[in-house]
Amino acid sequence: MTAEEKAYKVVSKMYDNDPFSQWLGIERLEVGPGHCRLRMKIRREMLNGFAIVHGGITFSLADSAFAFASNSRGRHAVSIDTSISHMVSLKNGDIITATAIEEQLGHRIGHYRVEVRNEAEEMVALFRGIVYRKSQEWEV
Amino acid sequence: MTAEEKAYKVVSKMYDNDPFSQWLGIERLEVGPGHCRLRMKIRREMLNGFAIVHGGITFSLADSAFAFASNSRGRHAVSIDTSISHMVSLKNGDIITATAIEEQLGHRIGHYRVEVRNEAEEMVALFRGIVYRKSQEWEV
Amino acid sequence: MTAEEKAYKVVSKMYDNDPFSQWLGIERLEVGPGHCRLRMKIRREMLNGFAIVHGGITFSLADSAFAFASNSRGRHAVSIDTSISHMVSLKNGDIITATAIEEQLGHRIGHYRVEVRNEAEEMVALFRGIVYRKSQEWEV
Amino acid sequence: MTAEEKAYKVVSKMYDNDPFSQWLGIERLEVGPGHCRLRMKIRREMLNGFAIVHGGITFSLADSAFAFASNSRGRHAVSIDTSISHMVSLKNGDIITATAIEEQLGHRIGHYRVEVRNEAEEMVALFRGIVYRKSQEWEV
Numbered sequence: 001m002t003a004e005e006k007a008y009k010v011v012s013k014m015y016d017n018d019p020f021s022q023w024l025g026i027e028r029l030e031v032g033p034g035h036c037r038l039r040m041k042i043r044r045e046m047l048n049g050f051a052i053v054h055g056g057i058t059f060s061l062a063d064s065a066f067a068f069a070s071n072s073r074g075r076h077a078v079s080i081d082t083s084i085s086h087m088v089s090l091k092n093g094d095i096i097t098a099t100a101i102e103e104q105l106g107h108r109i110g111h112y113r114v115e116v117r118n119e120a121e122e123m124v125a126l127f128r129g130i131v132y133r134k135s136q137e138w139e140v
Numbered sequence: 141m142t143a144e145e146k147a148y149k150v151v152s153k154m155y156d157n158d159p160f161s162q163w164l165g166i167e168r169l170e171v172g173p174g175h176c177r178l179r180m181k182i183r184r185e186m187l188n189g190f191a192i193v194h195g196g197i198t199f200s201l202a203d204s205a206f207a208f209a210s211n212s213r214g215r216h217a218v219s220i221d222t223s224i225s226h227m228v229s230l231k232n233g234d235i236i237t238a239t240a241i242e243e244q245l246g247h248r249i250g251h252y253r254v255e256v257r258n259e260a261e262e263m264v265a266l267f268r269g270i271v272y273r274k275s276q277e278w279e280v
Numbered sequence: 281m282t283a284e285e286k287a288y289k290v291v292s293k294m295y296d297n298d299p300f301s302q303w304l305g306i307e308r309l310e311v312g313p314g315h316c317r318l319r320m321k322i323r324r325e326m327l328n329g330f331a332i333v334h335g336g337i338t339f340s341l342a343d344s345a346f347a348f349a350s351n352s353r354g355r356h357a358v359s360i361d362t363s364i365s366h367m368v369s370l371k372n373g374d375i376i377t378a379t380a381i382e383e384q385l386g387h388r389i390g391h392y393r394v395e396v397r398n399e400a401e402e403m404v405a406l407f408r409g410i411v412y413r414k415s416q417e418w419e420v
Numbered sequence: 421m422t423a424e425e426k427a428y429k430v431v432s433k434m435y436d437n438d439p440f441s442q443w444l445g446i447e448r449l450e451v452g453p454g455h456c457r458l459r460m461k462i463r464r465e466m467l468n469g470f471a472i473v474h475g476g477i478t479f480s481l482a483d484s485a486f487a488f489a490s491n492s493r494g495r496h497a498v499s500i501d502t503s504i505s506h507m508v509s510l511k512n513g514d515i516i517t518a519t520a521i522e523e524q525l526g527h528r529i530g531h532y533r534v535e536v537r538n539e540a541e542e543m544v545a546l547f548r549g550i551v552y553r554k555s556q557e558w559e560v
Binding site: 293294295296298299300301304324325326327328329330331336337339340341343347359360361362363364366 | 435464474475499506
Binding site: 013014015016017018019020021023024044045046047048049050051054055056057059060061063064067079080081082083084085086 | 153154155156157158159160161163164184185186187188189190191194195196197199200201203204207219220221222223224225226
């Protein structure tokens with residue numbers, strides 16, 4: 001099995017059993033070792049009291065991208081710390097894309113960066129995540 | 141109107157129009173100037189591919205607590221940066237409480253800290269948020 | 281050897297061989313398992329182009345407090361991620377105190393928080409750090 | 421005065437009056453609107469108790485790069501929050517370079533990212549900073 005195939009299978013296994021990513025309506029556009037690209041559409045029940053998207057929704061999309069990208073390397077990876085800055089507001093009907101890339105991959109620690117962009121390609125949020133990489137391999 | 145009354149009215153206005161906080165099932169236990177305490181119950185559609193709660197759910201609860209606490213001061217407050225560390229996993233049926241406190245309140249910038257705890261009072265996540273405080277007052 | 285004695289010995293070993301903490305003029309006010317309190321005085325060569333203390337100085341004091349507090353548990357602890365917010369400016373001659381406490385101690389991961397305060401007890405900076413705890417014990 | 425000239429003049433004014441950047445031995449390799457590249461050499465008095473560079477030194481270099489890049493736009497910019505992850509240890513004699521880029525420039529808020537690399541071009545630290553941009557222009 002190539003690294004590409006393993007990445008694809010791990011993420012499929014995670015995604016197929018992930019009720020919240022499915023509630024969000026996340027689609028996988030691209031998956032590979034250490035990276036992925038996801039897309040979703042903002043719905044009315046995802047808004048907050050300012051009639052813009054709740055910060056937790058953008059975070060959730062980015063966090064899924066981070067989890068997929070870090071686990072796609074084939075070993076179980078658990079989140080140690082994550083942060084997000086919101087830059088542009090989103091409203092009902094907007095479509096957003098999250099692109100996760102690996103900034104650094106160590107034996108035990110991995111660093112990821114996720115950019116969330118809208119249809120106009122503006123950066124709406126910037127997410128950063130750190131994982132602890134367990135010894136345990138994904139069985140796929 | 142006292143600071144306590146204003147805090148209560150601002151948060152009510154935010155909460156009554158917040159579809160995502162309502163989807164999460166967030167209850168307000170306590171609201172005051174610069175602080176609040178919220179509670180919610182984990183449901184099956186909030187889980188991820190490891191059968192534990194999706195990181196975005198805990199973040200969302202903490203982010204709502206942060207938004208309520210920072211706006212409760214009476215001026216519009218917008219998130220600049222937030223971070224969260226997850227420490228203990230949550231499963232279907234768990235009940236969690238988020239307590240937001242103000243660490244520092246400046247003229248333009250405010251710092252908040254949110255602890256998320258489970259029924260056993262273990263800290264399951266630690267959230268930190270920074271807001272930019274606009275000049276605009278809440279009309280309540 | 282009690283936990284208190286071990287903490288004291290580990291930090292002494294670290295401090296006695298730490299040229300930069302000595303250049304800073306750091307004094308230890310208090311050391312115990314998982315916590316410590318340090319003090320230093322701002323000197324002219326620590327200022328930046330605004331005639332206030334360089335952000336790196338306050339960070340360095342807080343980072344030393346974080347390193348001492350996390351290693352004081354007796355196992356080698358290495359920094360994974362740190363953050364700092366500066367709230368109040370410092371000038372030549374100011375005396376500052378950094379108090380490090382443990383927010384959460386897991387088997388592999390530890391979370392620490394350091395408050396830096398001036399003589400008027402105002403919070404001048406708030407630091408947060410996460411360590412990876414190795415299996416290796418300190419020999420003291 | 422072009423944006424390039426203004427950036428150069430602002431950073432010169434900051435640097436010429438910055439005793440701590442000078443103690444560090446920081447050299448400017450490149451300065452432009454929203455970005456800069458700095459270099460320094462690790463000396464013995466910059467080490468910690470593990471005989472590797474103190475985390476505060478790498479932070480200080482990155483923080484100077486961040487301050488120069490954000491102020492180079494011509495308006496006074498003050499740090500709101502910064503974070504750093506250390507990935508590779510540095511020892512006496514190592515030469516490091518910090519490259520600051522602008523991730524997002526808003527009217528009031530700016531986001532910067534600084535990569536610190538050693539002579540082998542390995543990423544030794546990754547820094548992220550957020551500024552509040554005042555209305556006040558630099559007089560240069």
